[in-house]
Amino acid sequence: xxxxxxxxxxxxxxxxQRVTLRCSPRSGDLSVYWYQQSLDQGLQFLIQYYxxxxxxxxxxxxxxxxxxxxxxxxxxxxSSLELGDSALYFCASSVEGERGEQFFGPGTRLxxx
Amino acid sequence: xxxxxxxxxxxxxxxxxxxxxxCTYTATGYPxxxxxxxxxxxxxxxxxxxxxxxxxGSNKGFEAxxxxxxxxxxxxxxxxxxxxSAVYFCALSTGGFKTIFGAGTRLFVKA
Numbered sequence: 001x002x003x004x005x006x007x008x009x010x011x012x013x014x015x016x017q018r019v020t021l022r023c024s025p026r027s028g029d030l031s032v033y034w035y036q037q038s039l040d041q042g043l044q045f046l047i048q049y050y051x052x053x054x055x056x057x058x059x060x061x062x063x064x065x066x067x068x069x070x071x072x073x074x075x076x077x078x079s080s081l082e083l084g085d086s087a088l089y090f091c092a093s094s095v096e097g098e099r100g101e102q103f104f105g106p107g108t109r110l111x112x113x
Numbered sequence: 114x115x116x117x118x119x120x121x122x123x124x125x126x127x128x129x130x131x132x133x134x135x136c137t138y139t140a141t142g143y144p145x146x147x148x149x150x151x152x153x154x155x156x157x158x159x160x161x162x163x164x165x166x167x168x169x170g171s172n173k174g175f176e177a178x179x180x181x182x183x184x185x186x187x188x189x190x191x192x193x194x195x196x197x198s199a200v201y202f203c204a205l206s207t208g209g210f211k212t213i214f215g216a217g218t219r220l221f222v223k224a
Contacts, residue, residue: 002158033212043157043202043214056211090156101147102212104156 003027004105006091012111018079021108025072025093031055032074033102034066037088049074081112115140119203119215126193127223134188134218136177136203144205146170146179146186147212151200160188160201198222 003026013019025032034046036059045058049068060066063081068074078085088109092102120135138144145164149157161170166181175190186203203215 002156004156042216045211045214048211092157101159101162102157104149104158106156 002103002105004091004093004103006089006105006108008108009106010109010111012113013081014113015081015083017081017112018077019081019110021076021078021089021091021110023074023076023091023093023105025074025091026095026103029093029095029103030072031094032068032072033092033094034060034074034076035090035092037090037107039087043090046076078110083112086110086112115144115205115207115213117203117205117213117215119201119218122200122217122219123221124218125221125223128195129192130222132188132190132193132197132220134201134203134220136186136188136215138184138186138203138205140184140205140207142207144207146177147204147206148175148177148186148188149202149204149214151202151217153199157202193220193222195222195224 005024007022030051033048036044046060047066048056052068063079066076088107090107091105094102116139147162148160150160151157161172163170163179169178177188200217200219202217206212
């Protein structure tokens, strides 16, 4: 158990819909990262927040957005969903000063029908 | 830009065979290097790491040595088990909070 929690575990929805994925980082971790893992197993970095502020952006679509709240939990919002958005979405957190080491949650499996 | 290249899978081995998964990197500065493992149905977890040249990271029988001269961080294990079947990701971080992951290598170990 990494200490990072994600909800929901599974999500099934239809094209055109909007969903919100939630992540709670490990206690004390200020950084939160979001990744998308497609069926061919590649891990794509989406976005990173540090203590409520956006720190880095990766291959995140304009239909997707995220935020980190004062209690440090984070939400990833996916809108106008397409079939190709079906994937595993992982959240990870890290401690300032721990160079690069990240702790991953169990993921949310999104299926768009 | 910084990047990580690791050998394509899947890699299929018999139990007790020797494992090598190659990983090379390109980075400015002096990165920290990592191997993460993803077991079926789970998130990634850190397997081992090395923070400077010639460091050897080790855990659960796996080892990797940070080779600056060849920009490599190959993962090895002397005798694999069925329970080692997973996807292995090589990664680097050059400081700050961004980590760059390789594409992942799937390992199947047959009994």
